[in-house]
Amino acid sequence: MxxxxxxxxxxxxxxxxxxxxxxxxxxxxxxxxxxxxxxxxxxxxxxxxxxxxxxxxxxxxxxxxxxxxxxxxxxxxxxxxxxxxxxxxxxxxxxxxxxxxxxxxxxxxxxxxxxxxxxxxxxxxxxxxNELLAIELRLSERTAKKKMSDGRQKLRKQYSFDDGIVRSKSSPMNAICDTLSQVAPYDLSVLITGESGTGKELAARAIHYNSLRWNKSFAVQKCSAVPQAVLESELFGHRRGAIAGAVQDQTGLFERAYGGTILLDEVCDLSPAFQVKLLRVVQDGEFRPIGSNQTKKTDIRLLVSSYKNLENEVREGRFRKDLYFRLAGVTVSIPPLRDRREDIPLLANFLLKQAMTDIGKEVAGFSAEAISCMKRYAWPGNVREIQNEIERMLVMGKEHDFLGADLLSPKVLMEASPEREDDLSLVTTTTRTLKERVEAVEIKILRESLIRHRWNKSKASRELGLSRVGLRGKLDRYHLEKEEEQDKVDEIGK
Structure with missing residues (x-):
């Protein structure tokens, strides 16, 4: 041509x-x-x-x-x-x-x-x-702005109190979400307490995306196990040569997140010296980068989380009282998963749906027995632990099949007994006879072995060193039967 x-x-x-x-x-x-x-x-x-x-x-x-x-x-x-x-x-x-x-x-x-x-x-x-490039840049800018706006709107919906925090109709989380939704629009500092893995960061994100700052940045800074010099540099920034290895200026989070929200995660682990520096930011909205004589202003909403009781920390002298009262404008406590067992079926299916998207593997859902076992387990690691458990089950399970209780970890099966007490209390309690204590432990062992072998009595009896007749006798004696699966919680998102 x-x-x-x-x-x-x-x-x-x-x-x-x-x-x-x-x-x-x-x-x-x-x-x-x-x-x-x-x-x-x-x-x-x-x-x-x-x-x-x-x-x-x-x-x-x-x-x-x-x-x-x-x-x-x-x-x-x-x-x-x-x-x-x-x-x-x-x-x-x-x-x-x-x-x-x-x-x-x-x-x-x-x-x-x-x-x-x-x-x-x-x-x-x-x-x-040049004209075409200018037009393309204008179009790209509009496209980028639209994508950013759409992404933020999607995040806002994802972290809404109605759809973003998974819970049942009778969940203790309902009252907490009501409190957070009332607090979110106002620039109050919020202290979020709870055990590790309960979802404190999720609650903080929900506050941010339901506030007037929702279209600005949200940042999380871990405070636990971080050297004070590193933490101070991350938050306040530093000038070149002010600290070892600082070959150039660094802008701190208090400056980068201007107009947005910052979550200080596990603020209970801050050193006394750093608490003094943080107090100035909270009181006056001012900070000074390391190695600089210039004071800078910041405009952020500060949220903090703690796995410790900060009131006790104040009484013990490990946390400043004036800083505590500045940070705890409103205090909410996220309950552990063992105190919201009715949320587990919904939460498990929600996490499974996420895991299938991330891993790229489809399954039909959970069996009723698996859900029942998960509801009875205490989950000391809370939501983070159940999320890891579900991802492991998904990887080990067969594609397009139901994830059965046999895929649960042995510790979950062993402790997921109808008895709500842990193994130690079953053995050491003084309210039971020796026979009752031994039987309680035996029930746990039998149940765990049967579930792991999908109630195949031949395999379970060989593993336990019992005859089929002997195993059958123990099952009849303890009334151990496979749970009915007519009411399966097997549909994702149900």
Missing amino acids: TQSKPTILIVDDEVRSLEALERNLTDEFDVQIAETTKEAEQILADHWVQIILCDQRMPDKSGVEFLTEVREKWPDVIRIIISGYTDAGDIISGLNEAGIYYYVTKPWHPEKLILTLRNAVSMFELQRQ
């Missing part, structure tokens, strides 16, 4: 000059000629002209006057004056009023003129590329 020649319009009232220019340029350009400015305007209207080469001395108007009009109507066209007169006033007018690219004097040299016109074509192409 041959590339089309660039189009050049020559405007000159002298016929011989037009013929000479056309003869020298026709091999490399698509040449259009006009003897008057009126003819030239018609050609410009009918053709896509890249370059116009206009004589300065025209009968109806000067070349500068005509090219000034061209500049207004066809601003993309590269404008060149050609003249046998080198009047300084004409040149200045051409540059200022007509915005000419070049001033060619007569007599012109063919090779030099062609080189000038080639450069003009390159200029025209460069202009077009």
Whole structure:
């Protein structure tokens, strides 16, 4: 496919000059000629002209006057004056009023003129590329802004108190969510307490995305097991050379998250010295980067979480009282999973759906027996532990099949007995006889083995060193039967 020649319009009232220019340029350009400015305007209207080469001395108007009009109507066209007169006033007018690219004097040299016109074509192409790039950047900016807005709206919905925090109708989390939804729109500091893995960060995100700052940044800074120098640098920033290894300035989180929300996770582990520095930020909204004499202002909403009872920490002298009262504008306590067992079926299916998306493996759901075992287990690691357990079950299970109780970890099966007491209390309690204590432990062992072998009595009896008759007798004695599965909680999201 041959590339089309660039189009050049020559405007000159002298016929011989037009013929000479056309003869020298026709091999490399698509040449259009006009003897008057009126003819030239018609050609410009009918053709896509890249370059116009206009004589300065025209009968109806000067070349500068005509090219000034061209500049207004066809601003993309590269404008060149050609003249046998080198009047300084004409040149200045051409540059200022007509915005000419070049001033060619007569007599012109063919090779030099062609080189000038080639450069003009390159200029025209460069202009077009810049325009297209500017348009693309504007479109990209709008697209990026829309994507960011859509993403934030999606996050806001994901962390809504109605849909984002999974719980049952009778869950103790309902009252907590009601409190958080009332607090979220106001710039109060919130202290979120609870055991590790209960979802304190999730609650903080829900507060942020339901606040007036929802379209700004949300950041989490861990305070536990972080050296004070590192934590101070992360939050306040530092200047080059202020600390070991600081080869350049670093902007701290209090500056980067301006207008947004910061969660200080496990604030109970802050050192006394750092508590003093944090107090200034909370009281005055001011901080100073390490190695700097300049005080900076910040505008953030500060949320904090703690796995320890901060009131006890204050009484023991490990946490500043004035800082505590600044941070604990509102205090909410997230209950452990063992105190919200009715949420486990919904939560398990929600986490399974997430795990299937992340891992890329589909299953039919959980068996009723698996859900029953999960509800009876105490989950000392709370939501984080059940999430890890479900991911392991998904990997070990068969695709498109139900995840049965046999896929649960031995510790979950052993402790997921109808007896709500742990193994130690079963053995050491003084309210039971030796026989009752032994039987309680035996029930746990039998049940765990049967579930793990999917209630295959032959396999379970061989593992336990029992005959089938002996195992059958113990099952009848303890009334151990496989749980009914008519009421399966097997649909994802149900």
